[in-house]
Amino acid sequence: MTMKLYFSDFFRCDVDDLEHYGALDVSLVADLPLFIDPFLIFNSRKPAYQGLHNEMIRYLRFLRDKSQGGPLPDGLTKSWFTFSEVKQNWLGYSFTGNNGRGLGPKFAKALRANLTTVFRNFGDETITKGSHIEKLCLIKSGVGRDNISDFATNLIKNYLLEYTQKFAQQSIDPRLLKKIYVEKVIFNWTTETWESHAFLLPWTGQDYVILTPEDILTKDDTWISQSDLVRRYEHIASSVPNEQLRWNLDNYFRAALPKKPKGELHTQEEKTNAVVSVLERFPEILDWYVKNREEDGTAAVKSSHRKVEETKTLFIDQVSQLVNALERGGFYQPVKDSYESSIERVKFLKKTIEDNDGYRFFYVDGEPIEREMDLQLVYRLTWYATPFEVDSEVNNGRGPVDYKISMGSADKSLVEFKLASNTKLEQNLGTC
Numbered sequence: 134m135t136m137k138l139y140f141s142d143f144f145r146c147d148v149d150d151l152e153h154y155g156a157l158d159v160s161l162v163a164d165l166p167l168f169i170d171p172f173l174i175f176n177s178r179k180p181a182y183q184g185l186h187n188e189m190i191r192y193l194r195f196l197r198d199k200s201q202g203g204p205l206p207d208g209l210t211k212s213w214f215t216f217s218e219v220k221q222n223w224l225g226y227s228f229t230g231n232n233g234r235g236l237g238p239k240f241a242k243a244l245r246a247n248l249t250t251v252f253r254n255f256g257d258e259t260i261t262k263g264s265h266i267e268k269l270c271l272i273k274s275g276v277g278r279d280n281i282s283d284f285a286t287n288l289i290k291n292y293l294l295e296y297t298q299k300f301a302q303q304s305i306d307p308r309l310l311k312k313i314y315v316e317k318v319i320f321n322w323t324t325e326t327w328e329s330h331a332f333l334l335p336w337t338g339q340d341y342v343i344l345t346p347e348d349i350l351t352k353d354d355t356w357i358s359q360s361d362l363v364r365r366y367e368h369i370a371s372s373v374p375n376e377q378l379r380w381n382l383d384n385y386f387r388a389a390l391p392k393k394p395k396g397e398l399h400t401q402e403e404k405t406n407a408v409v410s411v412l413e414r415f416p417e418i419l420d421w422y423v424k425n426r427e428e429d430g431t432a433a434v435k436s437s438h439r440k441v442e443e444t445k446t447l448f449i450d451q452v453s454q455l456v457n458a459l460e461r462g463g464f465y466q467p468v469k470d471s472y473e474s475s476i477e478r479v480k481f482l483k484k485t486i487e488d489n490d491g492y493r494f495f496y497v498d499g500e501p502i503e504r505e506m507d508l509q510l511v512y513r514l515t516w517y518a519t520p521f522e523v524d525s526e527v528n529n530g531r532g533p534v535d536y537k538i539s540m541g542s543a544d545k546s547l548v549e550f551k552l553a554s555n556t557k558l559e560q561n562l563g564t565c
Contacts, residue, residue: 138162138456139449140342144335146304154300156344157441158449159223161337165448167224168282171266172356173349173437174289176430181292182349189288190264192320194256197248205245212327214241216287216317222343224350225279236283243276244269251416260420262427267357271419272412278354290343291318294332297344301335311336351437352444359409362422366408369422382418386411471521471538471546505550509535512550 139158141148151158159165175186196213199205205213216236218225247269248255256264266285269276286293294315301310313334317327334341354360362369370382389407390399399407412419426433462481524537536548 138453140335140344143337143342144301144305144309150304151300151344154304154344155346155348156296156300157347157350157445159342159344160448161223161342164223164225165444167350167352167441167444168278168355169224169285169289169345169349170351170355170433170437171281171285172426172430172433173351174285175263175265176427176433177348185289185292186263189266189285190256192288193248193264193266195325196244197252197255200245200248201253210238210241210245213325214244216284218283219286219290219293219343221341222286222293222345224345225282236280236287240276240280240284247272247276251413251419258420258423260417261423265357265423267355268419268423270355271357271359271362271422272409272416278358281355287317290315291330293343293345294318294330294334296346297334297342298332300344301333305335309335311341313341315341347441348434348438350441352440356433356436357423357426361426362412362419363405363408365422365425366411369418369425370411372425373418373421378415378417382411382415385414471540471544474521475538475546475548505535505552508552509550512536512548 137143139160140146141151141158143161148158157165157167171186171189174182174189177183199209199213214236215238218236251272252268255268258264267281270278270281310333312331313336314329314331316329318330319328320326321328332341334343336342366386370379370386373379373382386407389410391403393399459481520540522537522539524539535550537545538548539545
């Protein structure tokens with residue numbers, strides 16, 4: 134039996150066709166840890182992408198203008214500011230399946246607040262080459278990296294659906310396709326409402342699937358991000374051409390840092406909080422930071438390409454090889470219960486790694502996996518097609534554990550991952 138893990142497995146299409154088309158061969162078992170980065174859309178020379186970015190900014194300007202007119206009826210707020218997660222693209226960090234939280238009332242409130250305060254000039258910037266929706270997550274305001282990626286995905290959803298439909302009609306058996314009406318796809322500027330539209334899409338039997346071009350994806354963080362701004366803050370602040378603003382930034386930053394005894398250094402958290410305070414007081418520095426990132430757009434493309442290739446190597450190429458090796462060795466044969474199954478899997482995997490060069494599946498470019506969440510995702514992918522339920526981040530009463538393996542209410546076992554380099558490994562083993 135051939136294990137089905139990826140889009141190409143489920144829809145019997147050639148991996149080379151997907152690669153040539155430019156689409157990521159997503160897993161239909163668990164989300165792959167990649168995100169849409171709006172900067173890659175902005176920075177692209179493709180006319181289609183430039184049009185997408187212009188439409189995203191046009192919509193945000195529309196929201197800004199509507200927000201400045203006073204309170205909005207709940208119905209309009211829900212229609213214009215809230216969106217469901219586009220789970221059908223199978224991207225993000227949901228270890229079990231592909232369900233996420235979406236962009237609900239909390240996001241809508243934060244977005245409206247941003248557009249009427251520190252981002253009043255959104256869409257009308259003069260320092261940067263263009264506007265960027267990532268600016269909305271540069272200040273602690275309830276709009277984070279995942280929100281930005283989800284928001285961008287919703288705003289370009291029509292493009293992604295047409296992109297998927299085109300590939301499906303060219304390369305997938307029509308019997309595996311289904312006509313689907315998708316909500317909130319096209320914004321009607323005349324009626325100021327979101328409209329539904331029908332598409333012929335790959336159908337798993339439970340839901341449709343959306344393909345995403347690799348060249349707009351990245352991992353870990355977007356090119357324009359708060360963490361990057363904090364790292365570059367001193368350089369950005371010192372390069373601002375306005376001398377008075379430079380002095381104000383330095384003075385306010387120093388005042389925002391907590392007082393320390395002589396010789397005691399500030400923590401990274403204290404520095405970050407001070408930077409955020411400066412940004413809230415002088416939001417114009419955000420445009421100087423964005424300008425700096427715009428000027429280094431080539432590096433953004435190279436960085437995202439490297440991250441996507443590393444992700445494909447680990448979570449697609451090597452996991453596929455690992456699953457095939459485990460399948461040949463009987464790894465997927467069910468045993469008596471979840472505990473015994475988990476133990477036997479650990480023993481089998483240990484033997485595979487130590488005796489059969491299986492360790493190579495946990496290396497990328499000669500370097501071992503260094504993040505527990507990446508190891509957990511590899512583990513989740515290898516449990517597919519077993520009779521057990523595999524749930525992540527389960528709270529067993531003593532705090533969350535990485536996985537719960539179960540078959541019915543009377544058969545449950547808990548699995549926790551720790552890298553050998555984890556400083557709390559000894560402590561965790563002591564509490565077992």
